[in-house]
Amino acid sequence: MTKAKYLVLILISIFSFSGYSQSQHASKPNIVFILADDLGWTDVSTGNTNFNNGSKIFQTPEIDKLASQGMSFTNAYTNQNCAPTRAALISGQYATGSDNGVYNVGSLKRQDKRTKGFPNVLIEPHEQQKVISEDGFNIFDMLKTQGYQTALIGKSHGTPHPLRGDYGIDLPADIHNEIAATVNGEKTKSYYLALHSDGNGWTFGSDYFDKYAHPYNQKYIDENLSPYKKNSNQSVLVGTPKHLTDAIGDFSVDYIKEKANTEKPFFLYVPFHAVHSDVVGRKDLTEKYLKRGLSEKQAEYASLIELLDQNVGKISNALKDPNGDGDFSDDITNNTLFIFYSDNGGLVDNVPLKGKKGSLDEGGIRVPLIFRFPNVIKKNSVSNQAVHCIDFLPTLADFAGVDIASLQKANGEKGIYDGASFAHILKGKQKRIERDNLFWHLPGYMDERFSPTTLIQKRIGNAYYKLFYFYETEEFALYNLKKDLGEKDNLLEKPTSKNMKVALKMNADMLAWLKANMAPTGTFIKNGNTVPYPKADAVSKYKQ
Structure with missing residues (x-):
């Protein structure tokens, strides 16, 4: 049992011993x-x-x-398909989190229907978890x-x-x-x-x-x-x-x-x-x-x-x-x-x-989101604030009166959650949350829809930018979603000095996140070497 799960059980026991009144429920x-x-x-x-x-x-x-x-959210995000979204929502963590590890449905080695296999791929994918950790701290534990x-x-x-197991769910009616x-x-x-x-x-x-x-x-x-x-x-x-x-x-x-x-x-x-x-x-x-x-x-x-x-x-x-x-x-x-x-x-x-x-x-990860209270x-x-499935755990914690920062501090391990609460936006007290960056990391393949990729989305002023890095080709693509919702214009094809500055900053943030989270990248099939992260100056190759 992890320290996080142990702490949750102690808090639940204290709560049960002290009793629970209808007046407490009202709040x-x-x-x-x-x-x-x-x-x-x-x-x-x-x-x-x-x-x-x-x-x-x-x-x-x-x-x-x-x-x-x-309140409706125009910039509500998920992961690219169901299992990683649900795992991130319940755990409050990116797939790189210690209690998550779910990057894709099934595996990161999904056959490409066009080629009926993987005859030409360069990278042996990371072997992922299929489910979140039973011992981890999750949204059900938090509310309990x-x-x-x-x-x-x-x-x-x-x-x-x-x-099965201890996920903090009293009624797990799965079908x-x-x-x-x-x-x-x-x-x-x-x-x-x-x-x-x-x-x-x-x-x-x-x-x-x-x-x-x-x-x-x-x-x-x-x-x-x-x-x-x-x-x-x-x-x-x-x-x-x-x-x-x-x-x-x-x-x-x-x-x-x-x-x-x-x-x-x-x-x-x-x-x-x-x-x-x-x-x-x-x-x-x-x-x-x-x-x-x-x-x-x-x-x-x-x-x-x-x-x-x-x-x-x-x-x-x-x-x-x-x-x-x-x-x-x-x-x-x-x-x-x-x-x-x-x-x-x-x-x-x-x-x-x-x-x-x-x-x-955007068509794979942007979805409807509505809150009513x-x-x-x-x-x-x-609200046009970008929110992600990792954000629900801390947001619901705020509504439920959970001091989740204290839980995270007491845990002392590599973070209980990765998300940011947007409760103050819902309550009309703020327009924005402090976080500027969101990340997606896929160290493998899924038919024709993705190959090994890292994506960072960054808010700059009132605009959201997306920077992709593709590990097989070592290429980048940059989009300004405010001006180009359909992602038709890769700004690195003919970059301006402003766009180069944006790309360099986003690449630096991406690299820092990859290193801090020890994000897996798989290995090269030809020699078994670990696939490297993008270099700090890799974007500089695109000429203005």
Whole structure:
């Protein structure tokens, strides 16, 4: 057991011994954190999160309402795909952190479909961890020091499957990417729809979720889907298999019913599988979009986005009336911090952004982010501050009253967290956080979408710049996102003196970060030597 985990257990024990009163709970908000999967920056119809580039095709009225009720971030960042984002979010650390180590989904040696292997690569990738450290200090541990009840309902990628061990999660309701069951004597898989198993009846392949697996009936539609009936012909659902997205939403609503207005606050983390491929929408919504002239593929995608949106609304509405009796006297909305975020950029069209999920271009790492906390966070507000998944741990610590700086100091090891709190921005007390730099480091390969790369993003005045370093070619690329959101103009192709100055400073900061974090780079295949970091004067080769 690490010193950090030991310290957390001591603090939890002290907290439990001293008792926990309802008055203490009143000053510590419940926290509901919804994480979409592969939802792109322009996949929502609100313009608050994307400089008014909201979708004209996909409909997300519940997410739009959430944006009108809280603060949206136009420059919210993740890692390039799901596991490293979730690992960083939960650990509060970059992949280089002592408790993280998750750089990519699966491995850093993902086959390139174009070449059917790695025939010409120069670098043997770093061998990464697949999950965060069980003994590390994480977001659940942090909140438990303040008496929070904790739950994960959905996809746990970046932590063990199924969740085992001491991660500080009271209810680890994990469900895999694929639902598997024996149907008519054969092993059958489904990505989103419940299956009828020969031995177990209707199932999602999970003891936690199977009670939500029964097909849609009129009673369920009337009680759960009727607030959204104007959007589709819901009668076509009767008798059809239950969608996993609805099941995760139902489970979350039941959790809120159980935990609302109890003596202890709760942290409900809901990582949905939607809108990850293989995309399967809900029948009524898919038919709606087909009738509007979308192709079958587009209709399924639009259907799944709207289904996710409905479940965001379902969970939000449960806060207003936790016991579902129509009496709002038990409303806990005003004492609940509600967060909506995505784990990486979209897998399809992210225009005006360049790239998609799996890349370090803006389309791969820039996502929607919304916070709502009535009477604390200003309604319909927008921040352009760049924030990252590593920032949630210290930000939620501020809202929960955790003196995380003292925890880090007492730990005495290599940092509990790497992120910066943006709580003061949410509360309207600041416009910016002090940090200027964000980093991404990928010491390996993922099909055609990335090769060994380090990226630094830097705020200079009111502009954000990105500097890439590509280890195979020892080349750099520099972009000014304020003027070039689509990353079309590499400023090092014909650099001005100003751009050279920016690039030199960013390279120096990148090199300092790599060294301070002992970031791995892999080894050269030809001789086994460690791949070096960029040289301090490497940018100087670009002529003005």
